[in-house]
Amino acid sequence: MEHPQYNQAIHGPYEFFPVGDFALEDGGVLRDVRLAYATFGALNANRDNAVLITTWYGGTSKIIETAFIGAGRALDPARWFIIVVNQLGNGLSSSPLGAAERGDGYSRLRIGDDVSAQHRLITQKFGISRLALVCGGSMGAQQTYEWAVRYPHMVARAAPFCGTSRTTDYNRLMVGRFIDAITSDPAWNQGRYASSTEVQAGLRRHARQLAITGFSSEFYRQRLWRGLGFTRIEEFVEQYLEAFLVTADPNVLLCMAGKWQRADVSRGFGGDLGIALGRITAKTLVMPIDEDLLFPPADCEAERRLIPGAELRILHSPWGHLACSGSDPDWMKQFDRHVDELLASPA
């Protein structure tokens, strides 16, 4: 039976790649894992025009397609074979959708598990040995960094935006507020709700939490929400943020949030971020947003210094973090310009 929210009508078209039984980094096995992915364009004969785009918290391949892919864009399907892969737990790829599938396994998922599963998709399904670009924002940046650290020979170029390779203390505290907004709702009931509609209060709190961290003070100072068609800020919060996020599945959000908090490319390298990021051979553009409260440029710059040859490109947007979801046309132009340049450079 189709899920009312996570389905082809809303998020498709996408296909499934069967990963099968899947051993997790932190122990345990997830049964019958599958990745949902969407492709655009065609893989060329040399198999060297493939671009992998990863998804962010609460996002699916659909919003990536809408925000980044198209004729005349940096990521143009006429030129590139673009694979957008849904992260584990996001509702389309294998997920703890609803109470029935809420198992310990999902609460232990790591970004490393995502990238390990995605590696099978890229190599086994498509026979690709080197990606022209891996690109992703926010949690997508976490996956992008993990790719570049784990499989340096496979990543020619990397464009992580609005994210870090290791979750900072402050960021972890902010994500903790997302988690707590949901789990503090008695209706969440340790994940054993019958329907996500029961957890409305928690999901609305979660949306309001995103309102204060996903957008910047400048966004509110300039009242940019008026550009979305609202005349009062409460309408924006209720009819835009809450209305959107109340349709999400609580356990799906919690699965992703936990993975977000635990993101750390240095984990396999004794916690030494310098060693981990020093492995990267991809030509890398690190692209924070100036007004991003979740991933301030200073955090991104600190990591850039550890990546051989990486360049910092600070993107400007009064929207803050959520500019990366495609809401700010000017931000998208900046993004395209930098990614165009990156794709044109030899690697």
Added chain:
Amino acid sequence: MEHPQYNQAIHGPYEFFPVGDFALEDGGVLRDVRLAYATFGALNANRDNAVLITTWYGGTSKIIETAFIGAGRALDPARWFIIVVNQLGNGLSSSPLGAAERGDGYSRLRIGDDVSAQHRLITQKFGISRLALVCGGSMGAQQTYEWAVRYPHMVARAAPFCGTSRTTDYNRLMVGRFIDAITSDPAWNQGRYASSTEVQAGLRRHARQLAITGFSSEFYRQRLWRGLGFTRIEEFVEQYLEAFLVTADPNVLLCMAGKWQRADVSRGFGGDLGIALGRITAKTLVMPIDEDLLFPPADCEAERRLIPGAELRILHSPWGHLACSGSDPDWMKQFDRHVDELLASPA
């Protein structure tokens, strides 16, 4: 019976000024209102050396004394007669302490009510017609601005720090998260709890909310919490923030938070902030903190432009907003330097 938290042993010594039955700006009457206040130094014969300091959210006269008053400080009791007045609803002045006193009146309190009651203290109790300085941070800045707008002839100098005269949209959303952290706890029970210890879960959430807005990303980047004696960030959050805030009374916090959200000096002037702030004749220093997430310098500067002759002095602290509670010795030196200069200037 003494309240276990709001008492002379913890917050004293302070005295009470009986305001009596008190008509609120938004309608209704609070019965037997009293203001708790503490004084330092002596009023001189000309009654022209009086300084009024107002309190912030969750603060009392005690922390103001500790952070700002002393020999060799800008606010030196040897030179100034310093009155620290507790805001209404803060647990020492009349407050909805516990369920018994939770009345509609307290949920309608405004900063204007505070300043109106404080005006009676200053004029009736002390016979002061002009204050050499009114000074306060955060919600204390709201009261400072309200004083300078409402009684311009009585305020020679004003030093609002880390705060604004009208709560911005973004700030109101952030304070909404404080409120929701408490009210989402079923034990809060619409304010009808038997003891604040029942509302521990909500109060802990409230503390964690403060952790992400009261401190800056730079505070966490530099791990400045280590200077408070902690080795792990979770210890800092649990043993410092939660342990402190869990002793507060939920209805007291909610009373203050509501007043914070509604702060607006323009209210009596048709919502025209230019007209309201244009009334100020006090020599005014507007002092935001560079890393303050709750009251970013841009919001304070926008208001400064509307105040005749006011100067912007941006204070620097990686602590962010809560530097103003006296945690950062370097910040206190900057504060003293500016206030020294302000007090030395003719007004």
